[in-house]
Amino acid sequence: xxxxxxxxxxxxxxxxxxxxxxxxxxxxxxxxxxxxxxxxxxxxxxxxxxxxxxxxxxxxxxxxxxxxxxxxxxxxxxxxxxxxxxxxxxxxxxxxxxxxxxxxxxxxxxxxxxxxxxxxxxxxxxxxxxxxxxxxxxxxxxxxxxxxxxxxxxxxxxxxxxxxxxxxxxxxxxxxxxxxxxxxxxxxxxxxxxxxxxxxxxxxxxxxxxxxxxxxxxxxxxxxxxxxxxxxxxxxxxxxxxxxxxxxxxxxxxxxxxxxxxxxxxxxxxxxxxxxxxxxxxxxxxxxxxxxxxxxxxxxxxxxxxxxxxxxxxxxxxxxxxxxxxxxxxxxxxxxxxxxxxxxxxxxxx
Amino acid sequence: xxxxxxxxxxxxxxxxxxxxxxxxxxxxxxxxxxxxxxxxxxxxxxxxxxxxxxxxxxxxxxxxxxxxxxxxxxxxxxxxxxxxxxxxxxxxxxxxxxxxxxxxxxxxxxxx
Numbered sequence: 314x315x316x317x318x319x320x321x322x323x324x325x326x327x328x329x330x331x332x333x334x335x336x337x338x339x340x341x342x343x344x345x346x347x348x349x350x351x352x353x354x355x356x357x358x359x360x361x362x363x364x365x366x367x368x369x370x371x372x373x374x375x376x377x378x379x380x381x382x383x384x385x386x387x388x389x390x391x392x393x394x395x396x397x398x399x400x401x402x403x404x405x406x407x408x409x410x411x412x413x414x415x416x417x418x419x420x421x422x423x424x425x426x427x428x429x430x431x432x433x434x435x436x437x438x439x440x441x442x443x444x445x446x447x448x449x450x451x452x453x454x455x456x457x458x459x460x461x462x463x464x465x466x467x468x469x470x471x472x473x474x475x476x477x478x479x480x481x482x483x484x485x486x487x488x489x490x491x492x493x494x495x496x497x498x499x500x501x502x503x504x505x506x507x508x509x510x511x512x513x514x515x516x517x518x519x520x521x522x523x524x525x526x527x528x529x530x531x532x533x534x535x536x537x538x539x540x541x542x543x544x545x546x547x548x549x550x551x552x553x554x555x556x557x558x559x560x561x562x563x564x565x566x567x568x569x570x571x572x573x574x575x576x577x578x579x580x581x582x583x584x585x586x587x588x589x590x591x592x593x594x595x596x597x598x599x600x601x602x603x604x605x606x607x608x609x610x611x612x613x614x615x616x617x618x619x620x621x622x623x624x625x626x627x628x629x630x631x632x633x634x635x636x637x638x639x640x641x642x643x644x645x646x647x648x649x650x651x652x653x654x655x656x657x658x659x660x661x662x663x
Numbered sequence: 664x665x666x667x668x669x670x671x672x673x674x675x676x677x678x679x680x681x682x683x684x685x686x687x688x689x690x691x692x693x694x695x696x697x698x699x700x701x702x703x704x705x706x707x708x709x710x711x712x713x714x715x716x717x718x719x720x721x722x723x724x725x726x727x728x729x730x731x732x733x734x735x736x737x738x739x740x741x742x743x744x745x746x747x748x749x750x751x752x753x754x755x756x757x758x759x760x761x762x763x764x765x766x767x768x769x770x771x772x773x774x775x
Contacts, residue, residue, distance in 0.1 A: 401739070
């Protein structure tokens with residue numbers, strides 16, 4: 314499978330995705346828009362809290378082409394952050410109160426300056442560095458085999474996608490052979506102490522539903538994952554984060570092709586929970602793309618909806634006061650983060 | 664009636680509307696229903712698999728739709744879901760076959 318971008322698919326266009334999200338069931342007023350729902354619950358405009366997390370997307374290149382990928386990442390995507398842009402991020406990181414640096418992609422490890430960037434980030438004194446690793450990258454090429462040691466050396470918190478504790482569902486979402494390789498990579502991480510008590514080496518897993526349904530209870534799923542992975546593979550990990558698939562990019566393609574779009578969107582709207590709003594990640598995070606532009610979250614980044622802070626939309630023009638006063642940009646995809654118990658890169662929010 | 668079939672999938676979302684014509688009983692039913700499916704001596708996951716099996720035993724299309732989604736959401740595997748359906752099938756099949764004893768008793772009574 315190739316990316317939407319490489320296939321020149323209609324939904325590779327952000328404008329077409331936004332048309333999809335704003336027409337249909339929202340067009341005739343059948344369902345309230347996200348903005349209207351926030352207004353009704355007294356939460357509009359959505360404002361940021363104190364900035365705590367920098368989530369930096371090091372590029373859209375990936376060794377996998379997952380069916381649900383909101384980034385439309387894959388081996389055919391060549392967009393990656395340069396060392397110059399990384400340096401701009403480091404300069405800002407050094408002078409902010411941000412306590413967590415969250416590195417994502419694509420496969421962030423495929424950026425040739427990944428290790429340099431992590432080493433420099435450690436020197437800034439940032440409290441926590443997260444790498445969102447797809448696990449299979451560790452086995453994809455001999456040059457990545459020592460990544461677990463590199464992670465351990467810098468006490469990186471590893472957050473890895475594993476949509477299910479069995480092969481069939483995992484491989485259907487992420488590609489043939491991904492489950493077996495993920496298990497091998499998790500074993501390597503466990504052997505170094507990751508996911509083990511009292512090592513301080515944190516290994517978290519991310520669960521995305523493998524289809525057009527919402528995630529179940531996070532704690533119950535975590536218990537199921539822990540029990541099954543331990544019994545079958547002797548694998549341990551720290552936390553499971555459940556993340557709702559947002560109806561954009563390749564997951565939107567899947568929803569439309571499988572004729573699930575309207576029902577799925579309606580289920581997100583019907584499950585709107587105002588209690589999730591306080592913990593939304595867009596409120597304490599800034600997302601930075603490979604070119605250095607700023608967004609309220611990684612999903613807005615993929616829809617090219619930049620922060621509403623005129624003149625401060627790029628890392629080179631960092632202005633924390635302007636960012637603190639901004640209104641967070643929303644659209645119908647935001648219903649994905651407010652459904653049920655809520656969804657964020659750190660799991661549920663309610 | 665504009666619908667050409669007795670069952671319309673869109674009607675499932677209107678289940679709550681039954682309270683409109685009897686709010687007291689409707690509310691009591693839905694409160695009880697919500698309570699039934701919470702974690703208890705059985706987990707919510709186990710209850711969802713039971714509900715899926717019962718849905719097949721009573722052949723309720725709405726229930727099959729609802730509890731297929733619910734078991735997936737609760738992280739059940741396709742193997743677990745199909746085993747639940749086989750349990751329903753076995754009970755239904757068994758319910759017919761166990762009456763074979765009644766048939767045999769009667770046949771024996773009538774026969775020389």
